[in-house]
Amino acid sequence: MSHLMSTAGLFFIGFVALTLLITLVAARRSRSAQDFYTAGGQVPGWMNGIALAGDYLSAAAFLGAAGMYLSLGYDSLAYAVGTLAGWPLLLLLMAEKLRRLGRYTVADVLAQRFSERRVRLMTTLSSLTITVFYLIVQMVGAGKLIELLFGLPYLDAVVLIGLLMVCYVSVGGMLATTWVQMIKALLMMGCGIALAAGVLLHYAGSPALLFDAAARAAPAHDIFLPSHALSNPIDVLSLGLGLTLGLLGLPHVLMRFLTVPDERAARHSVVWATGLVGLFFILNIVLGYGALALVSPDAQFHDGAGKLLGGSNMAAIHLADLLGGATLKGLVAAVAFATILAVVAGLTMAGASAISHDLYANWLRRGPADEKRELAVSRWATLGLGLAAVLLSTWFQNQNVAFLLGLAFAISASSQFPVLLLALHWPGLSARGAWWGGMTGLLAALLLIGAGPAVWVGVLGHAKPLFPYANPALFSVPLAFLAAWWGSRKA
């Protein structure tokens, strides 16, 4: 453990030192609100694409996906297909228009059409809900990782992340966040390639041999077909809809299109991001089935009850241990930690912008506020968001992070996406329609998640859920569209 601590600790300290240095350099370059919120709008397309991939490849993509391969087999890939489908749709339906109409936040895009304050309030509420839910996912992954590796209590671990995140965002703004994301995305890609190469070398470079070994390790069910968790057709369709459309409403992803100089750069960003995310998902197939074949039968990674040490989210870390000993495990753990830190920073940036620019300056103060005061509010908002995420994450600490991410996507697909899509493409949408659509989607998604198996049973401990399906998108997304249409019709 001490060798592992020193290896992981060394990598981790190196990453933190490098990123803090970057943050200081970025802080010197960020002089105006535009610099703080959108890195001056001059980030090249390829850089923004790597940062987008960094924003997107979170704890769920790295730790959760491998854990899901190990526990449920093919389900993890079913998640990946939906989430990757969102990227071309984001390009085709939104990226260019967002760049053309946006200023600092997603709410600014809607404000180009609707001057009513309640529309901005709705978008802000929706952005904050998605951001906080997404933050919870990252915190759960981070807390578990540190708990396993360093023996730190869960709360201490998430407080440490919170402090670093506040530093990145409040000091360096979007420019620091972009650079941190890029470094993290490249590190993560490197780790994925190293682990996948290690797994394939173990099987003489043959994916077919790997799949045979994985099948032998789990003889009880077909690991190349959807598991019992995806046996309900309504749940599957709901999950697919939420995953495919959820990306198109994620505030921290949408905000990235406001950092590039023009629409061409916005398009190039998506090409880079899709390529990198797709490549990582392919590496995940090898990692995931590798974990199933190698980690699953190995007793050293299980406790007395036969459960994986640290829970299913730690499958990739155990795989690294098995393939490369404490050094590779330390490197992968540090990169996983860096991944979480970077994503948390990006999310907090989006959340803090929503509070300071949308809620404070444009909703509460009804117009342009003093720039210094607005930035000060943003920094306090960063602290508040960090605290909220730390506290809420304790409720969900025993859930798989990939599953939790599916719920965050469902909220995004139900609240932000319908209103944005209609605002960008349907001239008939009225302010009342936008308000109705956004609020209906948001409340429906939250209520159905609250009454569903994840919260009603998993968190509140009831025997049966009030709403039988794990994912609400199949119901909440059409409801949001219907409400937007109905509200516009009455206007």
Place this chain on the structure above:
Amino acid sequence: MSVTRFSGPLLACLVGLSSAAYYGVVAFAPGLLSGRIAGIPISIAVALGLFLLFFAVTVLYSRAGSDDVPTKGGSR
């Protein structure tokens, strides 16, 4: 802009329908994904095919759009 304006909705339909068809098979006929091709499970091959399609769509659209004159953001 004409190329992207024409191809955008078509490509969006292609991506949306592909994703819907995939989840339809997973939901209602997962047995169609069983079996192997050259040692690779068909379910994985299908997913990889979809990854390729999604990436190809982004490249195609981006290239088509690159003929357009870039437009600076108007609201800054």
